[in-house]
Amino acid sequence: MALQERITFDQTAAEARRDAARTAQMTAATSFAAEQQIARHLGGQFDGTVAHFGFWVPELLDHRVPDGDIFLEVLAPLQPLDLTTSHQEVTFERVLLPVVRLDAHCFSAVVGMQAGTRERVGDFYALAWRDADGAMHRVLDPLAASLPFGAMAPAELYDVAAMQAGRGDAGYFAERAGTSDTPSKFGPVSNILQIHVPTATAGGTLASLTRHYQRLAERVDRDLPMEPADQLFLGYDAVQLLPVEPTTVYETGPDFWEETASDDHIDVTLRRPDTTNWGYDVVISGMATVNPVLLETGRPDELVDLAAVLHGFPHRPKRLILDVVFGHADNQGLRALNGHFFAGPNMYGQNLDYQNPSVRAILLEMQRRKVDFGADGVRVDGAQDFKYWDSAAHRLVHDDEYLQSMADTVQQVAGTRYRPWFIFEDGRPWPEADWELSSSYRSVIETQRDDDVFQWGPLTFAHNTPFLYTFWLSKFWRIREMVENGSNWISGTSNHDTLRRGTQVNPKLNINTRLGSTEMDILDKAYDNPAVSMLTYAALPGVPMDFLNAMARVSWGFIRNQDDRYGVKVVAEEAISLKWQVDEYSYSIPSNFRRLKAFGFETRVELERFLEFLPALVEVTDYDLEDIVRLLNATDPALAAQPFDVQKLKQIARAWMDDMHEYCNVGNSLSGLDADQVGFSLRLREFRRARPWLTGNYGAGDHFDYVRPIDGRTLFAAQRTGPGGEQVYVVAHMEGNATADIDPLTLAVPGIGGTGWKLALSTPNIGSEYQGGPLVMKDSMAVLYTRQV
Numbered sequence: 001m002a003l004q005e006r007i008t009f010d011q012t013a014a015e016a017r018r019d020a021a022r023t024a025q026m027t028a029a030t031s032f033a034a035e036q037q038i039a040r041h042l043g044g045q046f047d048g049t050v051a052h053f054g055f056w057v058p059e060l061l062d063h064r065v066p067d068g069d070i071f072l073e074v075l076a077p078l079q080p081l082d083l084t085t086s087h088q089e090v091t092f093e094r095v096l097l098p099v100v101r102l103d104a105h106c107f108s109a110v111v112g113m114q115a116g117t118r119e120r121v122g123d124f125y126a127l128a129w130r131d132a133d134g135a136m137h138r139v140l141d142p143l144a145a146s147l148p149f150g151a152m153a154p155a156e157l158y159d160v161a162a163m164q165a166g167r168g169d170a171g172y173f174a175e176r177a178g179t180s181d182t183p184s185k186f187g188p189v190s191n192i193l194q195i196h197v198p199t200a201t202a203g204g205t206l207a208s209l210t211r212h213y214q215r216l217a218e219r220v221d222r223d224l225p226m227e228p229a230d231q232l233f234l235g236y237d238a239v240q241l242l243p244v245e246p247t248t249v250y251e252t253g254p255d256f257w258e259e260t261a262s263d264d265h266i267d268v269t270l271r272r273p274d275t276t277n278w279g280y281d282v283v284i285s286g287m288a289t290v291n292p293v294l295l296e297t298g299r300p301d302e303l304v305d306l307a308a309v310l311h312g313f314p315h316r317p318k319r320l321i322l323d324v325v326f327g328h329a330d331n332q333g334l335r336a337l338n339g340h341f342f343a344g345p346n347m348y349g350q351n352l353d354y355q356n357p358s359v360r361a362i363l364l365e366m367q368r369r370k371v372d373f374g375a376d377g378v379r380v381d382g383a384q385d386f387k388y389w390d391s392a393a394h395r396l397v398h399d400d401e402y403l404q405s406m407a408d409t410v411q412q413v414a415g416t417r418y419r420p421w422f423i424f425e426d427g428r429p430w431p432e433a434d435w436e437l438s439s440s441y442r443s444v445i446e447t448q449r450d451d452d453v454f455q456w457g458p459l460t461f462a463h464n465t466p467f468l469y470t471f472w473l474s475k476f477w478r479i480r481e482m483v484e485n486g487s488n489w490i491s492g493t494s495n496h497d498t499l500r501r502g503t504q505v506n507p508k509l510n511i512n513t514r515l516g517s518t519e520m521d522i523l524d525k526a527y528d529n530p531a532v533s534m535l536t537y538a539a540l541p542g543v544p545m546d547f548l549n550a551m552a553r554v555s556w557g558f559i560r561n562q563d564d565r566y567g568v569k570v571v572a573e574e575a576i577s578l579k580w581q582v583d584e585y586s587y588s589i590p591s592n593f594r595r596l597k598a599f600g601f602e603t604r605v606e607l608e609r610f611l612e613f614l615p616a617l618v619e620v621t622d623y624d625l626e627d628i629v630r631l632l633n634a635t636d637p638a639l640a641a642q643p644f645d646v647q648k649l650k651q652i653a654r655a656w657m658d659d660m661h662e663y664c665n666v667g668n669s670l671s672g673l674d675a676d677q678v679g680f681s682l683r684l685r686e687f688r689r690a691r692p693w694l695t696g697n698y699g700a701g702d703h704f705d706y707v708r709p710i711d712g713r714t715l716f717a718a719q720r721t722g723p724g725g726e727q728v729y730v731v732a733h734m735e736g737n738a739t740a741d742i743d744p745l746t747l748a749v750p751g752i753g754g755t756g757w758k759l760a761l762s763t764p765n766i767g768s769e770y771q772g773g774p775l776v777m778k779d780s781m782a783v784l785y786t787r788q789v
Contacts, residue, residue, distance in 0.1 A: 003076040003093035003123075004264075006112045011098070013050050013109035017041050018100045021054075021107070035361035038105060042362065043143030043288070043369075044125055044157045046115040051157050055127045056358050057139055058104040059338040065129050071096035072108040073128040073138065075154055075266065081121045083148050083298025086272045094265050096128060104358070115159040116146055118166065118301045124154040136261070142285040142337055143366060148298045150273050151246040151286035151336050153257035163301050168308035169374065170414035172317060177416040184418040186376050187452045189237035189319055190689045191537070192545040194495055196242045196278065197294050199556075200548055202667040206244070207296035210306045213313070221314040228673040232552055235685030239310055240321035240379055240545070242496060243279035244294055244303065245370070246286035248332045250275065251564040272298075276661040277560045278496065280381060284329045284352065285336035288369035300373075307374030316689075319376035321423070326352065326363050326406075327385030343388070347431070354399050355388045364405055371411050376420055380406060383426035383444055383455075398428060400447045407448055423454045423490060427461050436463065445488050457482055457489030457542055464498045467526035469510045472714045472734035476706060479540070479716075483704045486541040487697045493536075494527040494550035500557055502527060503577035512735055514779040519580045524553040525780065530763035531732040533681055534782035537688040538761075539704065539718035539730045541697050544688065551681065554669040555581040561657035564650060568625060571653040572618040574660075575611035578604075582663070592663055595655035599641045599648075606640035613639070625649060676764035683761060687784070693722040703750045712737040715777065717744075719751040725789050729757065732782035739777040745785070756787035 021038045028034035042054040053072055060070060075092040082088065099106040106127060116122030127139035144155030178184040201208040216230055226234065249255060259268045273292045290300045310318040328348040333341070343353040353359045371378060383403055387396040407422040424444040429435050441458050458478040465471060472479075482489060505511075507519055515529075516522040527550040536544045549556040557577050563570055587593055587604035601607040613632060621627040625646045632644045641652065688694060698704060698720065707715040713736030720728045729752055731744040745757055759772045761784040766775065775783075 003095050008111050009097045010109040010111050014100045014107045017107040018102045032357040035357045039361040039365035046159050051110045051113040053108045055106045058340045067101050069130040071128045073126045075124040088270045090268050092266050116156045117159050122157045126154040143288050147286050149256040151283050167304050169311035172311035173414040173416040183410045186421045192238045192240050193236040194240045194547045199664045205296040206294050206302040210309050213309045217313050228675045228678040229670040231678050231682045235682045238319040243323045245282050246291045247277040248281045248330050248562045250562050281330045282325045283333040283336045287366040303373045321377035322375040323379045325381045327382035354402050368409050379423040383424040384428035425456045454488050457491050460490050467512050483698045489542040490545050491540050491542040492545045494547040503580045523580045531780045531782040535732050537684045538784050552666045552669045555664045559661050567653040571656045572615040593659045595659050601640050680764050717749045727787050729785040733777040741774045743774045757785040760784045760786045
């Protein structure tokens, strides 16, 4: 049946949505409260019979567009769509239906539209308007439930109710339901594994990650032996995904949806989204759904499936934490959203206008819908960036009320109403010059109403480099803060930010060469360090977090291949990471860096020489690509890949990003994992999970300090006593000279006197034969004792 015959405009339903919006505007306590009610009805929503649509379009008021020139555009493919193919040419039927309008809001309702499900692709839609010259324009849905071709394309109507009804973890949520009208409150976990979906498995999708956890769950349930590649993922109470929202698209194309339109149909070239990105380059539009790049099937159900598998993990369910980015938008957001969403440029792209009641309400509604995929917790990226201009005070002010609104948002999944656990990354006054000295890392903790709100702690925030000599002693004042006030901090030194910062350190600085004989070895052992793990898991308060790429000792960096204008500059900034993450052997593997090799960089030496020139030329030419090309072509002896032109230079930059993305895949490292180190880390995680009291701050009888005299080393000693009388004692050699032959139990540490101590764990570099007594402690060695008092 033709689309024109299949669908009809439901004026009564559309007017009911408009009238509800008018009632909200007239009766709500504040304009923000009214917009919150209206936002619940924005986007495309399917109730089983009627498809409802709502748009906030103040730009149509700006353009003085009359009601008769505004339409709901419905698109239906004439041929079946296959969301798993890379390229297809499809003709869509196109029908324009009426809308009803209330100031900056437009509503429509349609009977007969096909909603997408796990098994089928639905009809597509957008808002359309006609200008005075008769040209048509399109407004995309920022609250879409499904965006198979990204945030810059029409949305798919999706049956969210069917997706939720089919989830496999309804029992998990039922067990956590509240006993009254008050929503349940989900609290902290014992530890977290941070995962970048595209590099976590060879498949690089949510479905691939789900299958991996299904396999692990089956093996755990059957009590089967675990290889190091399995142990890497075990022992964690929660999985935190780097952002899974739609990100930027290719700056100069091709777009994933490119069309030629006529009155009743459009011919569309469709490309499967295939960008690479670390997740944080969001355009805000589409935040309520899942990045199609991460979807093997093109169906958002994949995120629900992952939540269900984690929640059903045997013996101890795992929680899902989503990382959300509402503190900024990439400049491409200006293409996806109307200008009223933004408050001006910043270092990342655009500030968002949190003081606009409609924007504020829509952002919170995006968050609510996203977390309803089944998340137990939310990590808020860059909370210090949520600011607005106080015109009376003539300064930017942190919008802590908005952060509180984020934490107050109530979710509903499988009939259970709850409020998730919240983690805020907030280093204010960052980016002020003195932020490393003056940040308390407690600004949000101290202003939020809930006592279980967490922040990233000082060893977790971005700029930590634990492979520089004196790092640990110079950070001792921060560690003291963690000991005294760290119960609500995320702890640990390995995450997506710190590992990337480590790859940008000049190797000529005062590097701790005791960590390894090569830069790669040093970097790996700095961010997957047994003594640091012992400190984090057995001695410090808070909730430890590990980054999968660091624990797998695989590479990581600033990964995004969408840039055209600044792509070469970004690669110049990342060039130093070659020294830290790629050696001659790794580069020589045929499957590695195949695109760069095709350009002529057949050896690492050739690529390194090019990357030595590039950053210097970017600086001296003030990033003039024509001048950079001219100077590169003038080098003597000639560089590999000569001659260069601007387009070729951009292509090389793209090749670097694509090759590094493949090189950073965790699957590349699994066969070479150190079984002793991986097994030790798992036992340490299990030790922490069995002692939840370690999350709390130190008590009056506990002790943490460095051993004196220093004698060219940093040796930490920690003693803690739990509520049941168990004592934990840790000695960790963080850096510097080896000790003399010492017995850790004879050190002058308050509270360790007496007998009963038993060795619970020692780092693999000590050796399995050590069962206690004197030993020579060297860099990265640590011992852990327990006793009952």
